Amino acid sequence: MTAITLDGVKTASDIKAELRGRIAALRSHGVVPGLATLLVGNDPGSETYVAGKHRDCAEVGIESLRIDLPGSATSADVRAAIKDLNNSREVTGYIIQLPLPVGHNENAMLELIDPAKDADGLHPTNLGRLVLGIEGELRSPLPCTPAGIVELLRRYDVPIVGKNVVVVGRGLTVGRPLGLLFTRKGLDATVTLTHSRTVDLAGEVRRADIVVAAVGVPHLIQADWIKPGAAVLDVGITRVQDPTTGKGRLTGDVHPDVASVAGHLSPNPRGVGPMTRAMLLSNVVKAAEQSLLA
Ligand SMILES: Nc1nc(=O)c2c([nH]1)NC[C@@H]1CN(c3ccc(C(=O)N[C@@H](CCC(=O)O)C(=O)O)cc3)C=[N+]21
Incomplete structure (x- = not known):
C-alpha cells in the first residue's frame, strides 16, 4: 500500500483560481489588494520564498511590492521600513520574512506591524485572537x-x-x-x-x-x-x-x-x-474584503 499524496501544488492552484474571482470583484469595487514583503539580508532560502510570493501575486492579480534591505541594516532601518509599510496606501497587507539576521529582535519587529495589515497572522493581537478563538475568519488572519x-x-x-x-x-x-x-x-x-x-x-x-x-x-x-x-x-x-x-x-x-x-x-x-503561499494570498484577499465592509 502506498499513501495518497496530499498534493500542495494542485490544491494551491485550485485555491488561487478561487481567489482570482474574488480579487476581480474587489477591483470592480475600487479596492486593489497589494502585498509587500520585507526581506533583510540575502539568505538564499528566504530569497526563494520571497520570489515565490511575488510570482503568486502576479498570477492572481494582487499588486506586490518588494522591500529588500541589506544584511547590514540596523534595527532602526527595519523599524523605519515597517512604519512606511503601515502608512502606505498601496500596501494592504505585508509580511516580514523570517528569520531576520542575528541581532534583530523578531518579536519586537512583529509587534510593530499594523494588525490589520498582518498578512502572516503573527502580530500578538492576531495570535491573541487565535487563542481567544474569535470566529469569523474575516476578523483575523491565521498564520x-x-x-x-x-x-x-x-x-x-x-x-x-x-x-x-x-x-x-x-x-x-x-x-x-x-x-x-x-x-x-x-x-x-x-x-x-x-x-x-x-x-x-x-x-x-x-x-x-x-x-x-x-x-x-x-x-x-x-x-x-x-x-x-x-x-x-x-x-x-x-x-x-x-x-x-x-x-x-x-x-x-x-x-x-x-x-x-x-x-x-x-x-x-x-x-x-x-499551501503556505496560497494562504498568504487568501489572508491578503480577506483583509481587503474586510476593508470594504468597514
Ligand atoms: N514571515 C514569514 N512567513 C512565512 O510564511 C515564512 C517565513 N517568514 N520564513 C520562512 C518560512 C518558510 N516558508 C515557506 C514558504 C513556501 C515554501 C515553498 O513554496 N516551497 C516549495 C519549494 C521551494 C523551493 O524550491 O525552495 C515547495 O514546498 O514546493 C516553503 C517554505 C514560509 N515561511
Whole structure:
C-alpha cells in the first residue's frame, strides 16, 4: 500500500483560481489588494520564498511590492521600513520574512506591524485572537502554514474532529499556532505538541492519526513510528548539498519509507510549502474584503 499524496501544488492552484474571482470583484469595487514583503539580508532560502510570493501575486492579480534591505541594516532601518509599510496606501497587507539576521529582535519587529495589515497572522493581537478563538475568519488572519495544513486536510476529506494530532516542533510559525488551531471549536482535535525535550517522541507519534513534522531535522520521522493509515504532513525543510553533484537539494523531516505505512502523505517539496503561499494570498484577499465592509 502506498499513501495518497496530499498534493500542495494542485490544491494551491485550485485555491488561487478561487481567489482570482474574488480579487476581480474587489477591483470592480475600487479596492486593489497589494502585498509587500520585507526581506533583510540575502539568505538564499528566504530569497526563494520571497520570489515565490511575488510570482503568486502576479498570477492572481494582487499588486506586490518588494522591500529588500541589506544584511547590514540596523534595527532602526527595519523599524523605519515597517512604519512606511503601515502608512502606505498601496500596501494592504505585508509580511516580514523570517528569520531576520542575528541581532534583530523578531518579536519586537512583529509587534510593530499594523494588525490589520498582518498578512502572516503573527502580530500578538492576531495570535491573541487565535487563542481567544474569535470566529469569523474575516476578523483575523491565521498564520499561513497552520492554515495551509488544515486546508489541505479538509480538501482531501481527512477527518480531524476527535482525532489524535501529534505536532512535532513548537516554533512560532508552525507548531505553536497549529496546536491552537486544531483545538478550536469546529476542528476539535486532541493535540500533543512535542519538542526537543519530549521524552518518547516515537511513542507519541505512534498514537497519532495525524502527524505534523515541523522541526527541520532531515528524515527524523521513521516509518515504524507511524500508525498504519495515519495522515503525515512533512513541513520541515533542510537544504542539503548532494555530496556527489554538489547541487543543493531540499530534504523534509519525514523518511521516504513512511509512504508505505501512512494513509495520506504531503510530499516535501510540493506539499505544505505551496499551501503556505496560497494562504498568504487568501489572508491578503480577506483583509481587503474586510476593508470594504468597514
Ligand atoms: N514571515 C514569514 N512567513 C512565512 O510564511 C515564512 C517565513 N517568514 N520564513 C520562512 C518560512 C518558510 N516558508 C515557506 C514558504 C513556501 C515554501 C515553498 O513554496 N516551497 C516549495 C519549494 C521551494 C523551493 O524550491 O525552495 C515547495 O514546498 O514546493 C516553503 C517554505 C514560509 N515561511
